[in-house]
Amino acid sequence: MGQTAATNALASAAYRDDEVAKILQADNEWHRSTVKPPRPWARILRPKLGEAFSRAVIDRTLGAGRKPLIQSFGVEPQVVVEHCLAAHRIRRDRDNWLAAVTVLCGVLFLPGFLVWLVVFTLRTTVGRREDKRAGAVATVLLAGVGALAVLFLVKMPFHGFWAWYGRAAVVLPVVGWFWAKQICERSARDLRERWESLLSGGGLGAKVPEAVPGSPGDAAEQVRKELARLGAEQRSNSVFYAGPKGILGMGTRWGSWQLAEDLVSAEPGKDFHPFRSWDVITAIQGGLGMLERTPVNTGGFPKPSITHWIVTPIGENADAVSRPSGTDVDAYTVRTHAIQDICNKQQFGSGDRHYLGVQWTLWDGHLVITMLITVTVLHDTLRIEVTGHALGPVNPLFNEKPAAREKEVQKALRFWETRKVKLPLVDADEVVRLAARAPLTWYPPVLNWLGGGLTLPEPFGLRHAWADQPWRHRFMADDALRAATPVLRVVHAAALRTLRENGVDVEKFGSRSAVLSGTVQDVAPKKADVYDA
Template sequence: MSIGTEWDGPQVPVAGDGSQAATFALASAAYRDNGVEDIKKADNDWHQSTVKEGKIALFKPNLGEAFSRAVADRMIGPDRKPLIQSFGIEPQVVVEHCLAANNIRRARDNRLTTVMVLCGLLFLPGLLVWLLVFQLRTTMAKRDDKRMSTLGTALLLAVGVVAVIFLLRMPFTGFWALYARGAVVAPVLGWFLAKRICENTAKDLRGRWDGLLSGTSVGAKVPEAVPSSPGETAAEALRQSLAKLSAEQQSNSVFYAGPKGILGMGTRWGSWQLAEDLRPADPDREIHPFRSWDVIRAVHDQLALLERGPLNTGGFPKPSIRHWIVTPIGENAKAVSRPEGADVEAFQFRPHAIQEICNKQQFGSGNRHYLGVQWTLWDSQLVITMLITVTVLHQTLRIEVTGHALGPVHSLFTSKPEAPTKSVAKTFKPWESRKIKLPLVNSDEVVRLAVRAPITWYPPALNWLGGSLGLPEPFGLRHAWADQPWRHRFMADDALRAATPVLRVVHSAAIRVLEENGVDVEKFGARAGFLSTNVQDASPKKADLYDA
């Protein structure tokens, strides 16, 4: 995405681009107002989020507040650790929406802070009494016993009655009488002003949430990412952080974490291996020397033709074909380390380094080379990756094809906002009920937002008081909250169907190279035919869980 002098957010893509459905689903989390604990519903077996509890429940963030802050800090923060690529989505777009959501809330909090100073801080005794009542009510409402919730509401009403009596029978005179009346009335007046502010912001946030999931054009306005003068170091640092995020997303280095598979690509569900001895076709002549890279290059060229077919029946869309360098890490590793040195530039292994790893690092420790063919399907909700590696040990050449599938983002991120409603009995027909609309922001939420507002300028204190969201590590936006594709019949079919043509293309290209270099391919052909038959009954398995 190009950034011009008048840029105020991502222009392409915006909502409405069907191929970015997963991107906008994740971005919509920045605008949500449901409970932060809901993020636990989206966790999968391998990656778990943590909700860190704060000291005071009144300062607790909702999902959108916690998500947008956590994602922005993790992905473009000054001390961020390396990220896992998010295949099938644009992580920069998600981060920009998180920044835009933070800006909207910051503007709201600035107005709420003004209200708190004028109607709260100047009348601090009254404010503290009202806050104590709301804190007690919130604590009671969290209990499973409904009677405690009713008792909390009764407490609030009782304090209101006492406040009215206090106003009517004031025990003070002169200045203190006026101040005491102000201490009772001003926080209530501030609550009404704060409610208007919160309602308007809630409508804006919910409109963006719904727009991202409905396909309307919703762009993220992040004007602070565009330096308007050479002296704006903060804007320049943010621009560079976003550029670094995009560069890391394009890295050809990935990480294998045991049973978790290759991070970002999903677990390995299938594996097919062709391994035979290299024997000369003519006993009187030796095999013409060749390397693994020669076979891989031929396979690469042949895979580029996968979208072509003898019949005009649709078939494969154009795949992404890349050379990957896979680094092994521990199954429970909490961080990864991006490779550095002369062989790496802008998170990319240079071509000569890829070729050297392909030819030489085939046994023992070190990185490994894989050729990958990848499809992003179902409006970016399904990512199918087939990886091919070629090794030669002594006289045995082995060609291995493995299947990886990353499913759709969790349904939590695809749910649209629903207007709050309440069922009540009809006036003249009490045996029937009707639904009435409730305000977008209830009384407790207004108090929570108003109390948090003056502290939002210093996030560490706010996190300590109210808690925060801990993201699963090693963190990548897509794989952290991805479901298995096997729950969706057609997605599963697409993943399984891709295996057979890829396997046959790989084998035919490899056998052609062997023939050209004087290798007897009879056993290779027989073995390839057997695998070709076997792969027709492909079914997903936990290929990274060895029964040993």
């Protein structure tokens, strides 16, 4: 199934150069990111969106002792993480060069470097104000300091060694700035080309030498193991139900249909053959496997993914989940015999529940439709419940391509008209910001404490954290609603066939099924997990 569009959209965030607060626009009503602001006096050390996103994703998915992740249906999370690693490597190489420039042209000539740094910080602070005159004041400030620097060079108050050191302290930070600007522009072009390529369908791969161990026990071995763990979690058949948030990773429950009738023998005076819930579920699974077949030559359903899910309830505001473990679990996947026990026995009271799920990943990964089926038997009543879940497209923010840096200015003569002027890819303030951050990137905790960063929503999963509802998109909504009717009918047909084979009177079941088959044709999305009680 094609899943590249949603994957590439999320991966492109690692290469973006927007302000980090922009990602808050992509949050949905259930999952909120947190942007930690920089210290008031250290705003120059603030990260941009790509820097904060890639750092946060790497720490959350590959960090030692990390909490479990939620599956990302419709997305290949390993690819997203690899692009975060690739973007981080590009920036690290840039920061290594910038750190060398900072040491050679800044730290060795610290007095002049600190003066220029304070001037640029003041210029940035003044320029951020909404007052239109602020930009002019910032420019005048920089020009005034430049004039004082020239005057200092001409009227040097020192002699001998200190005179030459003073001149170098004034000039070399400026030379270093020009050198740093070339380094920053080169990496910015590389990052923007990758950003553009991902959203244009170029499929630019991520080069991650960090995941190729050179010897046992090195850091790359740990990265490789964590990537393998990420893949195992993605393949897990254990999911979590968080109240109104629905099943994490699958979206909220928008519809529910229940067929419940008494089990009565078809032959009076004789008992029907004993059977288990698992027998009915197995028959339903076989019927769902035939959904892609149709007597009419149309596109119809693509091949679905059919999975036995073990659903664990957690609190609505829980900030972490716990994966099942023990002899019944293999690589985060619950074994078949344990699934059968849960299906047949855990139908009332506390504990995990079993659901049979049929899932389609459509719209190149932007739409995930999941229909879940559960069978329960309490006393003489058999209940078959079908619920619909839909996970919408990745927020449009992630699909924005890099825009050309330009601004509108008034024409010199015809001042009533405007024209667009191209701006440099990396401006002066950005060069200073990157050069100031570069030496601190070797120790991220201090950099995050000073410059702030991004905290991802918990429990975290790359897909559901930034997914919109599909109901605003007409065709996506149609696809979700249309899937309900054929699935419901296949489930009922398979269940009735199993009951009939075991000698159960299916007359009432059939009548009830016919009623549901009629009502499901007028299906509309609702907040089925929000009980109005």
